[in-house]
Structures are given as C-alpha cells and as structure tokens.
Amino acid sequence: MKIIKEEIEIDKGRSFKVFSPRLKNYFYWHYHPEIELVFVEAINGIRHVGKNISGFVESDLVLIGSNVPHLNFDYGIETDYHQIVVQFNDRFIENNINSVPEFQSIRKLLDDSYLGISFHGETKTRVVKKLKEIHQVNVFSSLLDLMDILQTLAVSTEFEKLNSDDTRIKFFLNDKIRMGTIYDYIHENFDKKPDVNEISDIVHLSTSAFCRYFKKQTDITFTDFVNRYRINQAKTYLLQEASISEVCYRVGYESISYFNKLFKQLVGETPSAFKQRYSTKSKE
Incomplete structure (x- = not known):
C-alpha cells in the first residue's frame, strides 16, 4: 500500500477521540493532521514511526505528532493484544492548551511530538492505568482525564525521542x-x-x-x-x-x-x- 491520509472524525460534543482499533491483518502506513497517543499491549510487536523502525515487548506507549507517517502498531501481531488510541486536532490544542499559561509543559510536549516520543517506566504504568479508566460517558470527566494524562507525560523524564529529524509527511509525499x-x-x-x-x-x-x-x-x-x-x-x-x-x-x-x-x-x-x-x- 502507498501511504494513506487517514480522515478522522471526532464525535459531536467531544474535542478528542478514544477508541480501540484492530487492524493486525492490514498494513496501514498512514498519516493524519491529528496528534495521536497510542498504547498497545501484546507479547511483541513492530513500531514504525517516521524513519524509526524498532520493536516492543509486552507494551508500548507512543505520542505521534501531526502528519508523521506511522504503521499501525498491531500490524502482524499473531497473539492476543489490546490497543487504545487517543486522537485530537489543532482545535483541541488551540482551545484548551495554547491560551493557558499553566499548560506550558504540555504545549512543549506537543511541539516535540513530531519526532515521535516513546514512554517507559513508571510514567507508562501510570498513564496506561489512566487510559484504561478514562471516562467514555461523562465528556467533562474524560477531558479532565486526558489533561491529566498529558501533564503526566509532559513532566516525565522517562521517554525516548524516536527520530532525530523532521519526518512529517512532506518528506514522504514523493515516495x-x-x-x-x-x-x-x-x-x-x-x-x-x-x-x-x-x-x-x-x-x-x-x-x-x-x-x-x-x-x-x-x-x-x-x-x-x-x-x-x-x-x-x-x-x-x-x-x-x-x-x-x-x-x-x-x-x-x-x-x-x-x-x-x-x-x-x-x-x-x-x-x-x-x-x-x-x-x-x-x-x-
């Protein structure tokens, strides 16, 4: 498959999307303007974000910036697995983060997300617990949950930047x-x-x-x-x-x-x- 632009629809009355895709039999090399936080839990899997190709064991938690090409994290997994994906767009950042001084660290985190950021250690443990408990029915509570997750990631030192260069879609369009x-x-x-x-x-x-x-x-x-x-x-x-x-x-x-x-x-x-x-x- 050639690289695909994914069209993401966020439900009316919400500013972000939380879902659990299952695409293990599908090679989905894609990008989208929305920023994405991915958690996948599996025996083993492949991580391909921008130019970075690596593997994970047991679980992976990765923040992927706007228009960064990536492969679905469940590609080729042959064992049981669980996946949670959170997606939000520029309007979410503009309306909820950019104008709030207290969210300066979150703003810096999202600015750096174009490199792809993988989290580990206690940070991953804490965020995954929150992701699994995020409120799906109460929209106000779910927003607070997401802001809490982003703040936890923003102040963490337990992370790895996956790419050293800008790998947003402009690099790949001529491929x-x-x-x-x-x-x-x-x-x-x-x-x-x-x-x-x-x-x-x-x-x-x-x-x-x-x-x-x-x-x-x-x-x-x-x-x-x-x-x-x-x-x-x-x-x-x-x-x-x-x-x-x-x-x-x-x-x-x-x-x-x-x-x-x-x-x-x-x-x-x-x-x-x-x-x-x-x-x-x-x-x-």
Missing part, C-alpha cells in the same frame, strides 16, 4: 515505492533468505537505487531491517516457550553463535537472558 510491498516480502521470506536483488526487481528499481531509497526512508540498510525483523520474530517465539536453537533456525539463521551475538547487539541481552526475564515476569 513512489510501496512500503507495504517491502514489508510483505520480508514477512513472507524472513525465515528463508530475503534477497535485495529480488525485492529490487519487485519494486522496479536497480539494486543500487533500491538500497539508496531504503536507507533514505528508514536510516538503516535493507540487511539491517531484515535482521531487526527476524530478531523481532525471534522474541515472539522465545516468549512462546520455543528453545533458543529452535528459534534460531526458525527465523532463518544457520549459526546459533551468530544469532546469539546479533540478538544481544539489537536487544541488549542474550536470548537466554531475555527468555528468562520475561518467563519470570509471566509467573509473578
């Missing part, structure tokens, strides 16, 4: 290649040997032109992307109680030592440490 085609190809071939020459032919580019295109769009090479995708799949299999050697071969690697080395490089710990840590958490 004639369908990212969905590339994702589909890798999803179908990650356990084999994804071939850059083959995908180059599929999208009608020379190999060198495709490599330049892909690096420009994602800040990583095609080989790096394949490795990240494989390791992301490996995390899912490890959490489903598969052995390390079984997972290694299942995601397309022939050397367990290389798999262990690459896993630690990308995840920050060995497959055995990762498996043990999350197995222990599931039993608590």
